[in-house]
Amino acid sequence: MASADSIPGNADLMSFAMPRGASAYSKHCASCHGAQLQGDPVRAIPNLADADWLYGSGRVSEIERVVLYGIRSGNSKGWDLAHMPAFATPHPYDLYAMAPLTPGDIEDVTSYLLAFRHPQADETAVERGGRIFHDANQGVCSDCHGFDAKGDSAIGAPDLTDGVWLRGDGSRQSIEDSIAHGLAGRCPAWITVLSPVTIRALAVYVHSASTRASARTLSAGGKRE
Amino acid sequence: MNATRSMVLCGIGAVAGLAIAGVGLFSARGTATHSVPPEDVALVNQRPILRSDFVTQLESETGETFDQSTRAEKLKVLEEMVREELLVQRGLELDFAETDQSTRNALSTAMSQQVLAEATTSQPSEQQLQQFFDQNPARYATDGILTVRHLVIPLRGGSATGQQMVKAHEAVTALRTDTPAEAVVARYGLTEPRNDGDEFYFAARIHLGDPLFEAALKLKEGTVSEPLLAADGVHILKVIKNKVPVPLTFDRARLQVMTDLKDAQQTRLMQATLKFLRGRSKILVATDYGDYKP
Numbered sequence: 148m149a150s151a152d153s154i155p156g157n158a159d160l161m162s163f164a165m166p167r168g169a170s171a172y173s174k175h176c177a178s179c180h181g182a183q184l185q186g187d188p189v190r191a192i193p194n195l196a197d198a199d200w201l202y203g204s205g206r207v208s209e210i211e212r213v214v215l216y217g218i219r220s221g222n223s224k225g226w227d228l229a230h231m232p233a234f235a236t237p238h239p240y241d242l243y244a245m246a247p248l249t250p251g252d253i254e255d256v257t258s259y260l261l262a263f264r265h266p267q268a269d270e271t272a273v274e275r276g277g278r279i280f281h282d283a284n285q286g287v288c289s290d291c292h293g294f295d296a297k298g299d300s301a302i303g304a305p306d307l308t309d310g311v312w313l314r315g316d317g318s319r320q321s322i323e324d325s326i327a328h329g330l331a332g333r334c335p336a337w338i339t340v341l342s343p344v345t346i347r348a349l350a351v352y353v354h355s356a357s358t359r360a361s362a363r364t365l366s367a368g369g370k371r372e
Numbered sequence: 373m374n375a376t377r378s379m380v381l382c383g384i385g386a387v388a389g390l391a392i393a394g395v396g397l398f399s400a401r402g403t404a405t406h407s408v409p410p411e412d413v414a415l416v417n418q419r420p421i422l423r424s425d426f427v428t429q430l431e432s433e434t435g436e437t438f439d440q441s442t443r444a445e446k447l448k449v450l451e452e453m454v455r456e457e458l459l460v461q462r463g464l465e466l467d468f469a470e471t472d473q474s475t476r477n478a479l480s481t482a483m484s485q486q487v488l489a490e491a492t493t494s495q496p497s498e499q500q501l502q503q504f505f506d507q508n509p510a511r512y513a514t515d516g517i518l519t520v521r522h523l524v525i526p527l528r529g530g531s532a533t534g535q536q537m538v539k540a541h542e543a544v545t546a547l548r549t550d551t552p553a554e555a556v557v558a559r560y561g562l563t564e565p566r567n568d569g570d571e572f573y574f575a576a577r578i579h580l581g582d583p584l585f586e587a588a589l590k591l592k593e594g595t596v597s598e599p600l601l602a603a604d605g606v607h608i609l610k611v612i613k614n615k616v617p618v619p620l621t622f623d624r625a626r627l628q629v630m631t632d633l634k635d636a637q638q639t640r641l642m643q644a645t646l647k648f649l650r651g652r653s654k655i656l657v658a659t660d661y662g663d664y665k666p
Contacts (some may be wrong), residue, residue: 152438152439153439178495190621205438208424208428211424220492249575250515250517251569328628343422343424344411
């Protein structure tokens, strides 16, 4: 029995899986993730074709697990360890007590994040934002996103330094909106709907699309965004 | 002779048939299949252990990929999963759902999630989103921001003396002539419970309390309230900034609309499910709780 991760290296298995995976994707996934797997930043639906993974590192077995059990799907085996708090609300997080942030705090944290890629005019705002980002009693951002803000794929916390934004276009406004109102995207669990063979084929198809996108970026000589 | 022989053979056949049926009925082995489907790594009394679950469990325990794991590690994890399945099956036999509170909690939570799963993961149409947005315009606005200096002359007995009110009016006049709040506090012996700078409306409401917050909202930026008498003190508000909420466009509110719509769908779904369950159930309530309506 071939392991899920060995399938991309086996031409026969790939030729079996790809058409089935494409068909299942078109029927069950494209309505959210888009026909070209491009996602939708307006609705915070991740791009599946850019090799940037919120959960895991993009191996077929990891994608298969997401398809099987979903994300915040209600299935107890699905990914549901954390979500982005809504800091402009009285109770930002429903799993444990967390203090809201002020409008100024949110602006400062946004300045800190923007400074990873573009120098900010107000350096003191960046410093204040950095302190809040790392403060264990206030923003607590680094608890999930990591001390270096590069995220944690074990809990689906995105890298905030790489210019890839799950929601919005990376503008100040869209980052502030995410901090203010939070995020908790969901993906259904397909284990009770699709057969194991179809689910694995679907995972192979998505993995293949992502791998092609990575190869294109590398051959163009550019750094992946 | 032939009739007797027929009867004996018939009896033997009947006994053999009953024995086979009995084995099938009372032993899991009687209905067992001997091959494990390709998607499973084992069957325990015909209950599958999925390969996908096996891989996830293995990687989570070893911190390595499946291919990096040793045979011994794989067998160890398989043994753990078989053991778990055996214990779960035994728990079901002992009816833990009826007797064990933690099992009941887990079942109740899992059932709620199962009921809500459809609404959780459904993708509302643009028309549904737009309709919900149109029906709930007050929900979708930018966050109001208030910056206010809040000065207080504390009262002990709940009523202000004439001298305290005079002092409060003088403080108001000073603030209105742009005397810095710090200087007013020092000159008139006032207190300032907190100065948080910009605050979202909800936070300002919590800090000020409803009456003072509503009073602050009525003030224009840069203006100072009259002395406001309350049980705990005479309050003076100077509004530095009041950024009122501005309605959002549908495009900007879309994600929030979707979250709210799904929350509303989940509430309806859970209510409908409980209504259905109550409708098909016979719930008897003790006479001393006769006022409870299931």
